[in-house]
Amino acid sequence: MTTTVRRDASRAPPPDVPPVWLAGMRYAQVPGDLETDGQVGGILAAYDASNRQVWRLKVYENARRPEREGDVQDVWFRSLRAEGGKLLIENERGERFEVDPAEGRVCERPAPAPESRSDIDPVSGQPRIRRPGA
Numbered sequence: 001m002t003t004t005v006r007r008d009a010s011r012a013p014p015p016d017v018p019p020v021w022l023a024g025m026r027y028a029q030v031p032g033d034l035e036t037d038g039q040v041g042g043i044l045a046a047y048d049a050s051n052r053q054v055w056r057l058k059v060y061e062n063a064r065r066p067e068r069e070g071d072v073q074d075v076w077f078r079s080l081r082a083e084g085g086k087l088l089i090e091n092e093r094g095e096r097f098e099v100d101p102a103e104g105r106v107c108e109r110p111a112p113a114p115e116s117r118s119d120i121d122p123v124s125g126q127p128r129i130r131r132p133g134a
Helices: none
Strands: 020-022 025-030 043-047 053-058 077-083 086-091 096-100
Touching: 020 077, 025 077
Parallel strands: none
Antiparallel strands: 020 025, 025 043, 043 053, 077 086, 086 096
């Protein structure tokens, strides 16, 4: 069973992140399946020239809390790019990941992105609640 992304949910839609081609393979974010992947966002798939899925990888953990609405907890890729033979991914939280496509695994993570100065939360699309002095 594959989870579809609802456009009428209470969060902003996931960012539109185009696939990346590297050494004849296509790499793309795909919706995860709660039953098999344990989460919806954060899944990368590799496809060969015949569009056959070669592997799929959970890039980061994003467990859902049952007391909260599911779709607002999903964290999607914000960007996906190839650099130096690796795939660089940034998610909606600003966390950065490096994937070795030859091995289909996450390498050590580069430094986290700087804290967003936006007053809008990128995951929920709602205004951030800021604590005084924070």
